[in-house]
Amino acid sequence: MEPAIYTIIVFNLALGITGGFIMHRSDFCVAGMFRDFFLFRHSAMLRALLLLILTSMILFELGRRLGIIRLYPFPLLGSPSLVNLAGGTIFGIGMVLAGGCVVGTLYRMGSGSVTSAAAFVGLLIGSGVYAEIHPWWKGFATQFLFQKDNITLAQAIAADPGLVLLPCILGGAFLTGLWTKQEKWDQSSMVSGYMQPWKAALLLALLGFLSYLVTGMPLGISTAYAKMAAFMERLVLPDHVAGLAFFQELPLNYIIPFTGTPLTGGAGPNLDGIAFIQFPLVIGIILGAFVSAVLVREFSIYVRIPARQYISALAGGILLALGSRMTPGCNIWHLFGGLPILAMQSLLFLAGLVPGAWIGTILLSRLILTVPREAAE
């Protein structure tokens, strides 16, 4: 392996550890942000998410204008298709049922959550299932493709990205100022080592920017699940795995900006670019959350949980994997990375994610417990 690859592995491991620590301390759960809004009309965490997107938008645009971000739009993003919308909806349902998204599952697992471990297993199963239906789904994706060769909104209307981003940045800045005036940022909390969500949002935006600078892409981890599933399935059915088209494709094919090193990768059971970039992030997030939980003496494994919650987490994990592969891309990839550059795939993913999270919330509240209406309000 070239030194540049080792650098990326170590760098992404550090990013993952830092991210896992931050997310555990602030309970920065994207699934919870949408779910709690629909269930209890809590919007504090959604404000933090908006702050993260706005900060990333400004950082990415500054980086592009200064010439330190060289790949714009970044690799693995493609032209929009209506399947982005469908994938987002399935993902939204899955993240609420699983009790966390693809990253929330990791940081909760790092702090000892066994339901998140069940969701993790579901993510592996769902990734394996997707590999079976990939050729059929890819046909759909191609059929419903539009704006061919255009990735961002700015490309679609042939405008300077800065001009398209400006109204969003001004609108976001107005809301940020308004919420600052209304003192809506700080959340009261009794927990040890609590990190305010707005601080977590700023730090996570910075991590995404650093990732974009060094690896040429913002944070993303969902293909790692598919790769893990491929490695495991190959142990049992090597010939079958070798024959699956999904595991043969190499969608990642680019040159690392600062080193000029070519990198390719896909979901197949090989140690390639996806493994070098995403595996360290996955391991780092689990490790960072574990360290955080141990430091505040809150790491615990508790298994006496109603069976239907395990089933919900497992089913949610399967849907998360299906949604992230059908889109393709997860919420971290699209909300923290694609949305800040107004990638059309990410806009469609968000448009699907919101109703998906709403459907998931209805299913969850009926599946687990009924809410006394007068109490919830």
Next chain:
Amino acid sequence: MKESQNTNNIVYDIRGQICPSCLLFTLREVNTKRHALKNEGVTIIIKTDNRNATTTIPEAVANMGYLATVEKREEGYYQIEIMAPPQ
């Protein structure tokens, strides 16, 4: 899930549960036991390891007119005690 009950305390251990069942479960129990809470001096004690629940549960039960205290236990979980305010 109901761990123990004596004359004045009902204890629920809901550690490890998927979000947001801690809040939903507590709201249901507070609603179901409202007579005992208000008229019989009963305290509902929730054991949870969900960090978010230590904020959402006290806020929600306060909106229902109850008092809530949060205490971190040495075993690494949080204990939330819910009671009616003094008459």
